[in-house]
Each structure stands twice: as structure tokens, then as C-alpha cells.
Amino acid sequence: MIKEFIFIILILFAVSNSAQTKKLRFDKITTADGLSSNHIAFIFQDNRGFLWICTQDGINRYDGYRFKHYKHIPGNINSISDYAANHIMEDSKGIFWISTREGLNKFDPASEDFIHYKPQPNDSASLSNEKIVCTAEDRFGNIWVGTRNGLNLFNPGTNSFTPFQRNLSDKKSISYNYITVIMNDSKGNLWVGTQIGLNKFNYETKTFEVFKSETSTGTENEISSSDMDFNLLQNYPNPFNPATKIKFTIPASGNIVIKVFDALGNEIKTLADEYKPAGTYEINFNGEGLTSGIYIYQLTTGYYSKTFKMLLLK
Known part of the structure; x- marks a missing residue:
């Protein structure tokens, strides 16, 4: 009898929790509330609590009440380099790095100016591609930039980049040039996701350990198509x-x-x-x-x- 009573109590508790879960409510925030665009690509909270929202029409900083817009202004070199923003990251120095289809943007909240980084002709120390997908800071304070055609390590002293791209003759090169995500784990390891495979970076050898599914169909033609x-x-x-x-x-x-x-x-x-x-x-x-x-x-x-x-x- 006691077992049956306990079983009934557990069932009622589960039903109660389920009912409470269904009461979750979402408030919609749209352009009618001040958002610059309803097409959202990424949301990030900075160390001061502000929400930064990447949209198809600029970046929105949200304090819970009002929006502040940062938009591309043609001819203004201090504005963001493109209309649409894909990703935003704050580094340990409080500087923001914004990914767009027209290059990488470095944003200083003190001056509110944007510094642009784009590929330069015949300059191997510039970005490998202007289509920026994501950025991340590693445990050493390095800024990594993922593009549609390779991974890039930013060198702040020279404002230059070191590219890491797929080399078909090197099994320890990155698995694919189209980068999708970069992150650090709790042990400080740098992981890079691509359209074909996951990569773990070795800081000592500057090479990658590649992980792919057994059903991966990556071919030489696919890799060369990353541009x-x-x-x-x-x-x-x-x-x-x-x-x-x-x-x-x-x-x-x-x-x-x-x-x-x-x-x-x-x-x-x-x-x-x-x-x-x-x-x-x-x-x-x-x-x-x-x-x-x-x-x-x-x-x-x-x-x-x-x-x-x-x-x-x-």
C-alpha cells in the first residue's frame, strides 16, 4: 500500500511539473519595439549585461528597455563595414569583434568606432576571405577568425593575420576551409568546426587533429570549392x-x-x-x-x- 501511495505521489509530481512547464511564456520583440530588423543571426551578452543582437540591418545593443543601433553608413569608415552582422564576440580587454560578409570589424565601446579588416591583394598576411563567419579568443588572448575560406590568427602587434587552410598533402592541416564555429573547452583546448569535420588545434606543432564521421563524403573537389x-x-x-x-x-x-x-x-x-x-x-x-x-x-x-x-x- 505504501509503495502504491509513493507511486501515485510521484505521478502527481511529474504531472504538476509538466503543467508548470507549459506555462512558459515568450515575449516577442520586433521592429515595432525598436529592433532594427526582425532577421536575427546571433545574440550575445557582454560583461556589463548588455545584449548585442546581430541582424540583417546592423547591430543592436539592448539594455532591457531601449535599443541602440550600429548600422553601416556608406562612405563612413567609422561605421560597421556591412549592413548585416553574423556574429559578435567580446575579448578579455573589452573589445568587440564583429563578423560580416564584408570583413572583420574591431569595435571599441569607448570611442564607438569600427576598424575594418579585409583581404588585401598580394598580401599573404591579410585575411584569407572577407566573408567572416565567427571569432573566438583563446586562453592566451589570441583572436581567431573563421571565414568561408580558412581560419586566421590575428597578430595585434602588426595588425596582420596568419592563415590556416586545408592542404591536401598534409593530413594534419585543417579538415576544410569553410569554418562554422570556434570555441575553447574547460582545459583551454581550441576546437574548430568546419563544413567537413571537427578540428583540435595543437599549439606546439601548429597542426590539427581531425575528427570526421565514418560517413563523411569530403572529396578533393569539395575542398577546393570553398572559395x-x-x-x-x-x-x-x-x-x-x-x-x-x-x-x-x-x-x-x-x-x-x-x-x-x-x-x-x-x-x-x-x-x-x-x-x-x-x-x-x-x-x-x-x-x-x-x-x-x-x-x-x-x-x-x-x-x-x-x-x-x-x-x-x-
Whole structure:
């Protein structure tokens, strides 16, 4: 009897906890509340408690009540280098490092100026690629920069970079040039994630220990394709009736999803949901049976998503 009573109490406790979990509520914060864009790429909290929100239209600093915007201003070298920000990191000195598609940005909150770092022609000590994905600081205070074409170590004394890129003849080089994430573990080890494999950096030998799944399909052609950009083009013809073509490029192998929506955001059709190697592709869309109007198509793969509008005119 006692066992049955305890069992019933445990069941009631579990049900009570489940009911409490369902009461969680989310408050939505949008452009109507002062956010510069509803497209959020990354959120970070600094050592003073401020939230930094990377969007498709600049960076937002949020104190819980108000937003302060940092946007790209064409012609102003002290503004952020691009409209969209992908990632932000604060180092041990209180300096912020912002990743964009138009280079790396160093931001000093005291002056509120941005210093830009971009690849320079014929300069091997500059960034390996302008498309910056992420940054991290290691236990020695070094700043590491992940791009779509290699890993870079920042040298503050010379404002230069040391690149680490895939070398097909060196098994201890990084597994792939398209960097996705950089982090340190509790023991101070530096880990680098790529589109093909995980890498652990050896500080003594300046080499990498590579970890891949047994089903990894990385090939020489895939690795050499890392200099391509993720891209979605405007459909052609546009306006169209009833068929049109959509062209896109993916810089690394992965699952791609292409969907079509109406102007209200209702899904009309999934054109593709499949694994594809890196490359450029073209897909057809037939609007037969649909009414005239504006439609939206979206390409999503990995960390990236892009949309375009198209006009069906009958």
C-alpha cells in the first residue's frame, strides 16, 4: 500500500511539473519595439549585461528597455563595414569583434568606432576571405577568425593575420576551409568546426587533429570549392507565366531546402529538400494553377537563408 501511495505521489509530481512547464511564456520583440530588423543571426551578452543582437540591418545593443543601433553608413569608415552582422564576440580587454560578409570589424565601446579588416591583394598576411563567419579568443588572448575560406590568427602587434587552410598533402592541416564555429573547452583546448569535420588545434606543432564521421563524403573537389559563396539569384524570367527558373550556389555539401510562399507567408510548394554537393544549380518552378501576384522563394542551407520575390503575371 505504501509503495502504491509513493507511486501515485510521484505521478502527481511529474504531472504538476509538466503543467508548470507549459506555462512558459515568450515575449516577442520586433521592429515595432525598436529592433532594427526582425532577421536575427546571433545574440550575445557582454560583461556589463548588455545584449548585442546581430541582424540583417546592423547591430543592436539592448539594455532591457531601449535599443541602440550600429548600422553601416556608406562612405563612413567609422561605421560597421556591412549592413548585416553574423556574429559578435567580446575579448578579455573589452573589445568587440564583429563578423560580416564584408570583413572583420574591431569595435571599441569607448570611442564607438569600427576598424575594418579585409583581404588585401598580394598580401599573404591579410585575411584569407572577407566573408567572416565567427571569432573566438583563446586562453592566451589570441583572436581567431573563421571565414568561408580558412581560419586566421590575428597578430595585434602588426595588425596582420596568419592563415590556416586545408592542404591536401598534409593530413594534419585543417579538415576544410569553410569554418562554422570556434570555441575553447574547460582545459583551454581550441576546437574548430568546419563544413567537413571537427578540428583540435595543437599549439606546439601548429597542426590539427581531425575528427570526421565514418560517413563523411569530403572529396578533393569539395575542398577546393570553398572559395564559392552562398548565393541565390533572381528568378528568370520575372515576371513569369507560368514557369520560371531559380539559380543558386552553395559553397559546401549539405542539405538544401527551397520553398515557395505566397505574399502572406503561406507555404505553396517545396521545390527541393535534398542533399547536394557544393556547386551551382538551377531549378524550375511552375505557377500553373496559381493566381497572379507576388510570391516569395527561399533557399535555406546550413546557417544561411536567403529570399527573393517573384511576380506571376497571367
